[in-house]
Amino acid sequence: MINRELRSIGKALPASARAHNRSVVLQQLFGSGPGSRAELARTTGLTRVTVSAVVEELSAEGFVTDLGLAQSEPGKVGKKATLVGLSDQHWQLASISLTNEGVLTGAILTLTGEVVHRHSEAGRLPAGQTGLDALTEFCRRVVQTADHRILGVGVSSPGIVSPDGVVEEAPNRGWHDLPLARDLTDALGVPVLVANDANCAALGEFTFGGADGSGLLRLVIGYGVGAGLVSGGVLLRGGRDAAGEIGHVTVVDERDDDEVLGAPIMCACGRRGCLETLLATPALRRAMAGLDTDEARQRHLRAVGQRLGRVLAPVVATLNITELVVSGPDDLLRGPLLAETRATIIARTLPRSHRALSVGVSRLGDEGALRGAAVLVLSDRLGIA
Numbered sequence: 001m002i003n004r005e006l007r008s009i010g011k012a013l014p015a016s017a018r019a020h021n022r023s024v025v026l027q028q029l030f031g032s033g034p035g036s037r038a039e040l041a042r043t044t045g046l047t048r049v050t051v052s053a054v055v056e057e058l059s060a061e062g063f064v065t066d067l068g069l070a071q072s073e074p075g076k077v078g079k080k081a082t083l084v085g086l087s088d089q090h091w092q093l094a095s096i097s098l099t100n101e102g103v104l105t106g107a108i109l110t111l112t113g114e115v116v117h118r119h120s121e122a123g124r125l126p127a128g129q130t131g132l133d134a135l136t137e138f139c140r141r142v143v144q145t146a147d148h149r150i151l152g153v154g155v156s157s158p159g160i161v162s163p164d165g166v167v168e169e170a171p172n173r174g175w176h177d178l179p180l181a182r183d184l185t186d187a188l189g190v191p192v193l194v195a196n197d198a199n200c201a202a203l204g205e206f207t208f209g210g211a212d213g214s215g216l217l218r219l220v221i222g223y224g225v226g227a228g229l230v231s232g233g234v235l236l237r238g239g240r241d242a243a244g245e246i247g248h249v250t251v252v253d254e255r256d257d258d259e260v261l262g263a264p265i266m267c268a269c270g271r272r273g274c275l276e277t278l279l280a281t282p283a284l285r286r287a288m289a290g291l292d293t294d295e296a297r298q299r300h301l302r303a304v305g306q307r308l309g310r311v312l313a314p315v316v317a318t319l320n321i322t323e324l325v326v327s328g329p330d331d332l333l334r335g336p337l338l339a340e341t342r343a344t345i346i347a348r349t350l351p352r353s354h355r356a357l358s359v360g361v362s363r364l365g366d367e368g369a370l371r372g373a374a375v376l377v378l379s380d381r382l383g384i385a
């Protein structure tokens, strides 16, 4: 089992022994599925008496439930044990993603992270307060479709987001120092957790996408470009919550005379030649539309892949990244672009740094941020992730 206890998202880890015991039992059931009380005692290191008390308490609150007798193991005689598992009969989670420009997505999930209802509404979220009001109403509509009580709502938002859910900077939304988590909590009457979308995607990849999280760089390519980092099973926030903001690193400068990429392009941030001006989905689509031949398109994608590789090589070397997982326009990422990114990273780092590196497209795709937003709730409310 992968130990997923050490998450540094949301609030601090539970301090009291009782909260700790609850969290390790829930974590075990989340990570490994149903088990008997004896198995729970063995895998968590708690005493059987403690496990029984914790299970009784969690059962009374509707978080776990008895699932009947275990199948007896072949060749083993004796009394069959009752299996305990996470309950899907009392609580659900809601998650909301603002990652994709022009569409709001939401989901209702079980405690095990299974999506039971999906929501998608087209339309661009207006800037400022009007956008906040529209978002609040969307959240309300999603929450209303729950079949059970809502444990919390996780929101994946663009921009730089503090651990307590203040969107410090989201220029595309016109949000600055917006206490989004607090405002939505007040409006909806349930706890709301907010995190940066690339961080949510990284958490989603770690918890639901099969990433082992020892050295994960999750690159999100959409309207902008961002990254979420998980190292040693812990989300890296950085000194000012802005770890992974690589979209505005300059990759084409004035001195460059790149025959494929041309002169540096003006970026939304006011500077020229940022990674986003090459790699964001609209930029890639625009470039593809302006090229006549398949050969020219392939050459362009290789050139973009190389610039991405140059940005990522020092990150891979510094953090010993072993999993580079990307989501974005699949048709453009698979093939020359990511192949060139990989080749560039390998050319620019020691074998020791890149030997274990895997480069690939996320299996969760756009759903990663939505699943990751659910992880925020599981982590904050139950200490599991």
Ligand SMILES: [Zn+2]
Pocket: 247, 248, 267, 268, 269, 270, 271, 274, 276
């Ligand atoms: Zn920029």
